[in-house]
Amino acid sequence: MVNQWGRDGNFSSSGARSSGAAGIVVAALVALLLGAGGGYTAARLFGGVSLSDVQSRDEKIADLEKQVSDLKFRNADDSDQTGALRARVEELAKANETLKALADDRTNEAGADARAEIAALKKTIEEAGDLRADLNRARRSLQVSELQIIELEDTIKGQRAEIDKLRAGLTDAATQSNAGNRALGDQIKALEAALAESRKKAAGAADLAKRIAQLEDGLAQKTAELSAAERRSSSIRKELDAALAANTGNSGESAALRKQLAAARAEAMSASAERKATQASLEAMRNEKEKLAADTDALRERIKSLEAAHGDDTPPDSGQNDDNASMRRDGDAVRAALADMPGFDRLSAGKKGELARRLEDGECVADALKATLGRVPAIALRNLIRDLGSKC
Structure with a gap:
């Protein structure tokens, strides 16, 4: 009987046995092909085998598939071919084991890398948890700063509106009464001149007080020197009188004592003259100091009268409307206000003194800050x- 491949289907008993053996081999080869395919897939996935090895195994698998296909059409018993196939099956089994081993190694390496990466991620998460509190604090500080900035901006807007209002008022006052403003300007100039003269006399009074203190020290020193010279003269006079009373006849000793006495008297007279000159200078300076004090009092009275005549009117020059408050700011109040001013402690001694002087003189706050610092800090x-x- 001829089968579908054109071969005779009648076989002898030995042929049947050979065909059964060939079928077993084919089944084994198919199983190995499936295992090799799995190993091949694992090798492809883990990438642990080189391209040449993969291509070589691809060729072997293709060859094996071709042989299996050929065996399907063979029914003859070929012991040599069966042995070759068994050898090839063993070779492929070893290759499959190698691929499995490589796949296991790659799996272990991938697991180790994954564990290391997980540990690193856990550490990063822990550090992020520690930084979260700092981040929250920084956010709160930022919110507070933003609120402060908003508050400062509102304050600046209000101050600008007030300044604009004052300037508008000054403009209206200048438009309504130019003559009155000119008279007011003359009064302010007179007040400034009186203030400048008062400053000059105050500076002269301070210098005079220093000179008086020096003269008083010099007078005390001259008085001490005069007292010492008088004591020496008295002592020498006593020695001379004792020598003359004893009438020792030692004219040389008496002459020496008389010479010392004359020198002591001359020294005492010189010290007395210097003391008198110092006393006279001191008296003159004291009189000058009293005169300066009287002049200063007169200037103060003049300033008060000018202030009373000035009243509360606004000066024509905008930004100078506090000049009418000259000499009215208390020094302690100015120092207390400056002590609370932000950034005042970072100024140089010269700028601190200049700013305090300008404010004590009644200068506009904005102008005093501008002249001293070169800018006007809002706060x-x-x-x-x-x-x-102050009004400005």
Whole structure:
């Protein structure tokens, strides 16, 4: 009988046995092909085998598939071919084991890498948890700073509006009464001149007080020197009188004592003359000091009268409307206000003194800050206007 491949289907008993053996071999080869395919897939996935090895195994698998296909059409018993196939099956089994081993190694390496990466991620998460509190604090500080900035901006807007209002008022006052403003300007100039003269006399009084203190020290020294010279003269006179009373006849000793006495008297007279000159200079300076004090009092009275005549009118020059408050700011109040001014402690001694002097003289706060610092810090302006009760 001829089968579907054109071969005779009648076999002898030995042929049947050979065909059964060939079928077993084919089944084994198919199983190995499946295992090799799995190993091949694992090798492809883990990438642990080189491209040449993969291509070589691909060729072997293709060859094996071809042989299996050929065996399907063979029914003859070929012991040599069966042995070759068994050898090939063993070779492929070893290759499959190698691929499995490589796949296991790659799996272990991938697991180790994954564990290391997980540990690193856990550490990063822990560190992020520690930093979360700092981040929250920084966010709160930022929110507070933003609120402070908003508050400062609102304060600056209010101050600008107030300054604009004051300037508008000054403009209206200048438009309504130019003559009155000119008279007011003359009064302010007179007040400034009186203030400058008062400053000059105050500086002269301070220098005079220093010179008086020096003269008083010099007078005390001259008085001490005169007392010492008088004591020496008296002592020498006593020695001379004792020598003359004894009438020892030692004219040489008496002459020496007389010479010492004359020198002591001359020294005492010189010290007395210097003391008198110092006393006279001291008296003259004291008189000058009293005169300066009287002049200063007169200037103060003049300033008060000018202030009374000035009243509360606004000066024509905008930004100078606090000049009418000259000599009215208390020094202690100015120092207390400056002590609370932000950034005042970082200024040089010269700038501190200049700013305090300008404010004590009644200068506009904004102008004093501009002249001293070269700018007008908003917070400092607001605080000083508030603490000093200034209008600008």
